Amino acid sequence: MNHLHALSIHQQALIIDGHCDTLGRVVSEGVDLACRQTEGHVDLPRLRAGGVAAQIFAVFTARPRQPTAHGPLDLALRMIDALYQQIEAHPDQLALATTVGEIEQAHSAGRLAAILGLEGGEPLGEDRRLPTAGDRPLLDRLRIFYRLGIRILGLTWSTRNALADGVFEAQTGGGLSHYGRAVVREMNRLGMVIDVAHLAPAGVRDVLALSEAPIIASHANARALCDHPRNLSDEQLEGIARNGGVVGVTFVPSFLVAAGQPTLGHLLDHVDHIVRVAGIDHVGLGSDFDGYDGDNQMPEVRDAADLPAITAGLLARGYTEAGVRQILGDNYRRVFRQVWGG
Numbered sequence: 001m002n003h004l005h006a007l008s009i010h011q012q013a014l015i016i017d018g019h020c021d022t023l024g025r026v027v028s029e030g031v032d033l034a035c036r037q038t039e040g041h042v043d044l045p046r047l048r049a050g051g052v053a054a055q056i057f058a059v060f061t062a063r064p065r066q067p068t069a070h071g072p073l074d075l076a077l078r079m080i081d082a083l084y085q086q087i088e089a090h091p092d093q094l095a096l097a098t099t100v101g102e103i104e105q106a107h108s109a110g111r112l113a114a115i116l117g118l119e120g121g122e123p124l125g126e127d128r129r130l131p132t133a134g135d136r137p138l139l140d141r142l143r144i145f146y147r148l149g150i151r152i153l154g155l156t157w158s159t160r161n162a163l164a165d166g167v168f169e170a171q172t173g174g175g176l177s178h179y180g181r182a183v184v185r186e187m188n189r190l191g192m193v194i195d196v197a198h199l200a201p202a203g204v205r206d207v208l209a210l211s212e213a214p215i216i217a218s219h220a221n222a223r224a225l226c227d228h229p230r231n232l233s234d235e236q237l238e239g240i241a242r243n244g245g246v247v248g249v250t251f252v253p254s255f256l257v258a259a260g261q262p263t264l265g266h267l268l269d270h271v272d273h274i275v276r277v278a279g280i281d282h283v284g285l286g287s288d289f290d291g292y293d294g295d296n297q298m299p300e301v302r303d304a305a306d307l308p309a310i311t312a313g314l315l316a317r318g319y320t321e322a323g324v325r326q327i328l329g330d331n332y333r334r335v336f337r338q339v340w341g342g
């Protein structure tokens with residue numbers, strides 16, 4: 001495969017990365033996204049170099065980077081505000097996207113489209129009910145987060161919350177709580193994408209049975225290739241395919257290989273496997289950039305600027321141009337259009 005040819009296919013694709021933890025660095029380290037950093041994986045110069053059109057920024061509160069006296073709602077608001085401040089500071093480089101139209105607009109104007117995703121339902125609070133509302137939990141915070149621009153919600157991180165059990169609690173067999181089910185229904189009604197990365201298997205089954213809209217697993221790999229509890233079984237991959245959803249292959253070293261040094265070849269093996277089991281319509285990217293330690297990462301993909309290596313690798317393995325574009329972003333775009341509308 002000709003290198004220049006691969007690069008031109010990469011540059012023509014609308015690339016969406018399903019997950020990064022960079023907002024945590026913005027809040028706790030005061031990182032300015034417009035400055036090329038020497039540490040971490042993501043900033044605007046490197047996203048541009050990597051050809052990224054849209055980046056999902058996780059608002060993650062289950063395990064704060066710094067001890068805080070404030071709760072998850074406070075931290076979530078601070079992270080959302082941090083992104084808004086970055087957009088205000090760099091309006092020529094960065095724009096919030098809440099629709100696929102806005103992703104495409106930002107991309108054609110040369111701006112990175114920032115998509116807000118809540119990772120873990122902790123900021124939604126406990127199952128609160130009014131005495132007059134019978135068994136209906138209050139969903140006020142969910143609706144307010146939607147109005148703030150949150151378009152994706154991962155129900156749990158790996159631990160348990162009021163909505164469901166995360167993968168660390170898989171031994172309990174616990175799925176969605178009553179409250180979690182109410183949240184899923186309201187997300188369907190609002191048009192918010194449900195993310196099942198980190199959710200325990202019983203919860204994934206519940207979401208697949210309950211959701212009327214396609215879901216995503218924004219950053220997870222294939223369990224058949226790497227037996228990590230965060231990875232998805234073939235049965236789960238098939239379920240997400242039937243649901244019309246997307247699995248974002250992730251670069252987290254311990255999700256690529258059980259031991260040793262992961263390489264781009266391992267990432268491509270996960271893509272191949274998910275394509276075999278779920279189909280080409282159901283694979284995307286979910287780097288988890290800035291969410292893992294870089295010491296043992298793939299040498300070919302050290303940060304966002306290295307994403308063209310994935311396109312070259314896919315083409316070398318015989319994927320068609322259309323297939324590559326699907327994996328790089330078109331599959332997410334289909335799901336987002338379907339769920340968000342517009």
Ligand SMILES: [Zn+2]
Pocket residue numbers: 119197198219291
């Ligand atoms: Zn995560």
